[in-house]
Amino acid sequence: MTAKVIFRQLFEKESSTFSYLLGCKRTRKAILIDPVDITAARDAEIIRDLNLNLAYAINTHVHADHITGTHNLRAHFPEVKTGLGSGAKIAKSDEKFPHLHILTVGDISLEVRHTPGHTNGCVTYVEHKMGLVFTGDAVLIRGCGRTDFQEGSAATLYKSVMEQIWTLPDHFMIYPAHDYKGRTVSSVDEEKRLNPRLTKKKDEFIQIMNNLNLPYPKKIDLALPWNINCGAEPLEK
Numbered sequence: 001m002t003a004k005v006i007f008r009q010l011f012e013k014e015s016s017t018f019s020y021l022l023g024c025k026r027t028r029k030a031i032l033i034d035p036v037d038i039t040a041a042r043d044a045e046i047i048r049d050l051n052l053n054l055a056y057a058i059n060t061h062v063h064a065d066h067i068t069g070t071h072n073l074r075a076h077f078p079e080v081k082t083g084l085g086s087g088a089k090i091a092k093s094d095e096k097f098p099h100l101h102i103l104t105v106g107d108i109s110l111e112v113r114h115t116p117g118h119t120n121g122c123v124t125y126v127e128h129k130m131g132l133v134f135t136g137d138a139v140l141i142r143g144c145g146r147t148d149f150q151e152g153s154a155a156t157l158y159k160s161v162m163e164q165i166w167t168l169p170d171h172f173m174i175y176p177a178h179d180y181k182g183r184t185v186s187s188v189d190e191e192k193r194l195n196p197r198l199t200k201k202k203d204e205f206i207q208i209m210n211n212l213n214l215p216y217p218k219k220i221d222l223a224l225p226w227n228i229n230c231g232a233e234p235l236e237k
């Protein structure tokens, strides 16, 4: 890790969600990726303990399984800006990032790569200097995000991963939004060799994804309207 940036992986156990804190030691400004509503107060305490001030609370996508913590964090950090990829057209956010936008906070630079397929608005954030890749649900450790709701598409996800993630240097570390088996991190090299879905040819990948037969996330009907409203209670229910 570079001496200039504080990096923390945080976990919310009910939805098995990882959030990621990046803090600039020089400016004391921070970015939090994929916060969860029920851990927003915990995250705020950690940010304060580290003498950081939250500049951005951003999401990799409109989550279906939990409510984002972006809105709750506004109570702790009144100046915080929320951010989301510009492909998430129906969702509210202070900023919507276009493909290849660079989000700079002090000495932290996150490149925004649009990686639709799990949802139409998914993005992957890449910190090139540190070799960190925040894939959201596009690439999970030895898996990938399902493609059966939120305008998901297996063919689109395959293209996104091949073009936007597998083309990164092999040693870059992959930090996903979830893991259900206690794993925390992988790498581009590891997933290119060992991912049981994404090592397949496109047609076989699509076949696998279209036959997962997973139950919908338990909270999907609650989470989507709140997350479209940036994690705040929707006006119309």
Ligand SMILES: N[C@@H](CCC(=O)N[C@@H](CSS)C(=O)NCC(=O)O)C(=O)O
Pocket (backbone or CB within 6 Å): 015, 063, 064, 065, 137, 143, 144, 145, 146, 178, 214, 215, 216, 217, 218, 219
């Ligand atoms: N059981 C959980 C939801 C599990 C799930 O569907 N996870 C999503 C990511 S959150 S949108 C997924 O894409 N999983 C891929 C897979 O192969 O499991 C709940 O009820 O919340």
Ligand SMILES: [Fe+2]
Pocket (backbone or CB within 6 Å): 061, 062, 063, 064, 065, 118, 137, 145
């Ligand atoms: Fe998701």
